[in-house]
Amino acid sequence: MTSVPEHAVKAWIRGFGVAVPRGATAPSPDGVAAAAHDLTGPLVVKAYGPGLVHKSDAGAVRLGLGSPQAARDAAAEMRAALAARGVPPDGFLVEEQAAPGVEVIVGAVRDPAFGPVLLVGLGGVWTEVLGDTALRLCPVTEADARAMLDELRGAALLRGSRGRPGVDRDALVRVMLAVGSPGGIVDRLGDGFTDFELNPVICSRHGAVAVDARLLGT
Numbered sequence: 726m727t728s729v730p731e732h733a734v735k736a737w738i739r740g741f742g743v744a745v746p747r748g749a750t751a752p753s754p755d756g757v758a759a760a761a762h763d764l765t766g767p768l769v770v771k772a773y774g775p776g777l778v779h780k781s782d783a784g785a786v787r788l789g790l791g792s793p794q795a796a797r798d799a800a801a802e803m804r805a806a807l808a809a810r811g812v813p814p815d816g817f818l819v820e821e822q823a824a825p826g827v828e829v830i831v832g833a834v835r836d837p838a839f840g841p842v843l844l845v846g847l848g849g850v851w852t853e854v855l856g857d858t859a860l861r862l863c864p865v866t867e868a869d870a871r872a873m874l875d876e877l878r879g880a881a882l883l884r885g886s887r888g889r890p891g892v893d894r895d896a897l898v899r900v901m902l903a904v905g906s907p908g909g910i911v912d913r914l915g916d917g918f919t920d921f922e923l924n925p926v927i928c929s930r931h932g933a934v935a936v937d938a939r940l941l942g943t
């Protein structure tokens with residue numbers, strides 16, 4: 726099983742029209758600070774490397790960094806802590822922090838019998854706890870994607886409720902179609918993937934941004 730680095734997956738999915746945060750990779754904390762000068766804060770720093778699959782569990786994600794200096798310090802702290810635990814990072818991704826919103830997972834898995842299946846669900850890091858997901862065999866149509874969102878128990882979160890505005894559902898539907906429609910990401914991956922996951926896509930009134938991207942190949 727191979728795992729493609731997050732920044733490479735993000736660069737690739739941009740070509741399918743999926744919005745991702747502006748960002749850059751750097752091998753060292755100093756490189757993080759240099760790269761951060763071209764970005765608009767607040768910033769996020771993530772460490773990457775073998776053994777860093779669930780990054781927040783590993784302490785490999787820092788949010789809300791207000792300056793290049795803060796980004797450098799976060800990277801240096803992370804590098805020291807990860808090295809002490811035997812998982813020294815290969816490098817860092819520094820990127821702009823998306824505005825808050827509803828965190829949604831959009832993913833695809835390959836069913837051995839039926840082929841690729843598109844998944845959408847609520848939750849970001851709480852996806853597994855909430856267990857609120859909808860599935861369809863690929864390829865999906867726009868009508869399928871909209872019906873999947875309506876099926877979620879938490880659909881009201883996307884539509885807006887209790888004084889909170891709804892999100893740009895059309896932007897989320899476009900992400901789902903980028904993944905699961907004919908000629909989309911899943912089609913292009915063909916047999917070469919087992920698990921593709923955008924978790925979370927942060928959805929707000931202003932759009933849908935994929936802030937994490939994971940691709941496991943065969």
Ligand code: ADP
Pocket residue numbers: 746769771778779780781782786788820821822823824828849850924925927936937938
């Ligand atoms: P992992 O899923 O490997 O733990 P993520 O890259 O998903 O790591 O980061 C963990 C959490 O941090 C995300 O669920 C999201 O809430 C937040 N996050 C990560 N990157 C960004 C970003 N660029 N903008 C806003 N929030 C982010």
Ligand code: MG
Pocket residue numbers: 924925937
């Ligand atoms: Mg994630």
